[in-house]
Amino acid sequence: MRSLQHLxxxxxxxxxxxxVVNFGPRLAAAYSGASATLFSVVPPGFVCPEGLFAxxxxxxxxGNSLTAMPFASRVENLPYGVNFFKRPARRYSDGRVxxxxxxxxxxxxxxxxxLRSIDPDFSRGANFGYAGATIIRKTATYTRFFFGVQQNQLxxxxxxxxxxxxxxxxxxxFTVTRGLPRNETFSRGLYIIKFxxxxxxxxxxxxxxxxxxxxxxxxxxxxxxxxxxxxxxxxENAGARMFMVFNPTxxxxxxxxxxxxxxxxxxxxxxxxxxxxxxxxxxxAYNCQLDAAIKNLRPTLPNATIFxxxxxxxxxxxxxxxxxxxxxxxxLLKTCCGYGGEYNYDExxxxxxxxxxxxxxxxxxxxxxxxxxxSWDGIHDTEALSRIYAQxxxxxxxxxxxxxxxxxxxxxxxKFSDSTFAEAYPNxxxxx
Ligand SMILES: *[C@@H]1O[C@H](CO)[C@@H](O)[C@H](O)[C@H]1NC(C)=O
Ligand SMILES: *[C@@H]1O[C@H](CO)[C@@H](O)[C@H](O)[C@H]1NC(C)=O
Ligand SMILES: *[C@@H]1O[C@H](CO)[C@@H](O)[C@H](O)[C@H]1NC(C)=O
Ligand SMILES: *[C@@H]1O[C@H](CO)[C@@H](O)[C@H](O)[C@H]1NC(C)=O
Ligand SMILES: *[C@@H]1O[C@H](CO)[C@@H](O)[C@H](O)[C@H]1NC(C)=O
Numbered sequence: 553m554r555s556l557q558h559l560x561x562x563x564x565x566x567x568x569x570x571x572v573v574n575f576g577p578r579l580a581a582a583y584s585g586a587s588a589t590l591f592s593v594v595p596p597g598f599v600c601p602e603g604l605f606a607x608x609x610x611x612x613x614x615g616n617s618l619t620a621m622p623f624a625s626r627v628e629n630l631p632y633g634v635n636f637f638k639r640p641a642r643r644y645s646d647g648r649v650x651x652x653x654x655x656x657x658x659x660x661x662x663x664x665x666x667l668r669s670i671d672p673d674f675s676r677g678a679n680f681g682y683a684g685a686t687i688i689r690k691t692a693t694y695t696r697f698f699f700g701v702q703q704n705q706l707x708x709x710x711x712x713x714x715x716x717x718x719x720x721x722x723x724x725x726f727t728v729t730r731g732l733p734r735n736e737t738f739s740r741g742l743y744i745i746k747f748x749x750x751x752x753x754x755x756x757x758x759x760x761x762x763x764x765x766x767x768x769x770x771x772x773x774x775x776x777x778x779x780x781x782x783x784x785x786x787x788e789n790a791g792a793r794m795f796m797v798f799n800p801t802x803x804x805x806x807x808x809x810x811x812x813x814x815x816x817x818x819x820x821x822x823x824x825x826x827x828x829x830x831x832x833x834x835x836x837a838y839n840c841q842l843d844a845a846i847k848n849l850r851p852t853l854p855n856a857t858i859f860x861x862x863x864x865x866x867x868x869x870x871x872x873x874x875x876x877x878x879x880x881x882x883x884l885l886k887t888c889c890g891y892g893g894e895y896n897y898d899e900x901x902x903x904x905x906x907x908x909x910x911x912x913x914x915x916x917x918x919x920x921x922x923x924x925x926x927s928w929d930g931i932h933d934t935e936a937l938s939r940i941y942a943q944x945x946x947x948x949x950x951x952x953x954x955x956x957x958x959x960x961x962x963x964x965x966x967k968f969s970d971s972t973f974a975e976a977y978p979n980x981x982x983x984x
Contacts, residue, residue: 804831
């Protein structure tokens with residue numbers, strides 16, 4: 553081990569001398585505890601991200617869908633947001649979603665949704681995540697903002713930012729370009745891709761219209777290839793050089809999935825957690841193909857770093873030992889904010905839906921301690937679970953290559969728990 557470390561130090565010095573690696577003092581500091589693998593996995597030209605660009609569905613969305621469709625969704629109401637923001641905050645969660653944690657760790661402002669028209673701040677990137685968004689076009693029924701459209705929005709943002717920067721007179725430039733990314737941010741940003749398979753497949757599969765077997769054969773390869781071509785597109789046309797792709801979490805464990813199966817009265821094989829086992833098989837096939845496709849892609853994109861974050865395995869780890877992550881085992885398959893039934897989930901009375909009881913109109917409310925639960929509303933994660941995905945990805949755990957960005961890039965994860973909104977995001981403003 554010692555000789556390995558010496559060899560690595562020697563290599564580092566050699567690289568620094570040749571000017572091939574220019575990490576500066578950060579890497580040198582980070583290096584002391586790091587292993588030699590760092591050099592083989594972080595390509596020359598790697599710089600710590602100076603912005604974030606996020607693509608995905610509701611677990612990424614920080615306001616696009618509720619900005620596009622105002623006053624149309626129950627999600628605009630409490631108890632959404634109650635656990636952290638103390639108001640709905642246009643998120644599909646009791647609090648923060650994963651990109652909120654990432655922005656916080658990098659000490660960036662809250663990631664602005666691309667569609668926000670009032671006082672947007674894209675200086676550190678933009679969020680294209682849209683609730684219900686699918687990866688492929690043909691399954692895009694709920695919203696048309698599927699992955700390809702989100703990529704086009706990014707390209708338009710880049711086109712217009714550069715346009716404004718080239719037109720802005722030198723002196724007036726400051727006000728005109730305030731809130732826009734620097735030109736370089738597009739090539740030095742981290743491109744986060746976090747879709748579930750849920751939006752693409754669960755309606756078809758959970759209703760029985762599409763068999764698991766057919767979904768695996770007919771859809772999985774197409775979905776994987778769409779992720780890959782998305783990365784290629786962003787690399788070639790946006791100049792993106794760093795990606796973090798999250799694989800989908802366990803669709804078969806969602807209270808909404810379990811309730812759908814129960815209501816169809818079809819028996820299903822359960823996995824060790826009581827989830828729909830066939831969903832796991834489908835997802836294992838997907839993960840295998842995604843992993844292989846990314847391995848094939850890497851050598852074709854010079855100077856790009858493509859991280860694959862294995863959220864699927866992280867969630868399995870959480871489910872195997874919930875108490876050690878602060879969750880209650882008896883709540884793993886139950887919804888925090890829901891209305892009765894085996895999984896505390898009712899399609900007709902979802903979280904924040906209005907209903908009448910004893911002549912009084914009220915809304916479906918939350919459990920007492922959302923942090924005991926992994927599922928907030930039967931479909932979306934609690935902020936407690938999202939926090940774990942963020943922590944694992946940023947510290948290089950269940951991440952390929954296993955780079956610890958928190959050390960390498962001096963990230964701040966200290967306000968992930970036990971801090972108020974004002975403490976965690978000192979200068980942030982939230983719109984209703
Ligand atoms: C990769 O990075 C090196 C060093 O920064 C640079 O000289 C080279 O042009 C880059 N290659 C591509 C394809 O971007
Ligand atoms: C940004 O890109 C535009 C368009 O290529 C260019 O005109 C402008 O000078 C660039 N700004 C900076 C600061 O490099
Ligand atoms: C599965 O695919 C086969 C062959 O294409 C087709 O005959 C069958 O109807 C499909 N069934 C379901 C439920 O997807
Ligand atoms: C499932 O079973 C319940 C109780 O037996 C019945 O009320 C319901 O209509 C059934 N649902 C379907 C979709 O067959
Ligand atoms: C908040 O704003 C103050 C005053 O403009 C600034 O000094 C501070 O760095 C900002 N903090 C963050 C986290 O952005």
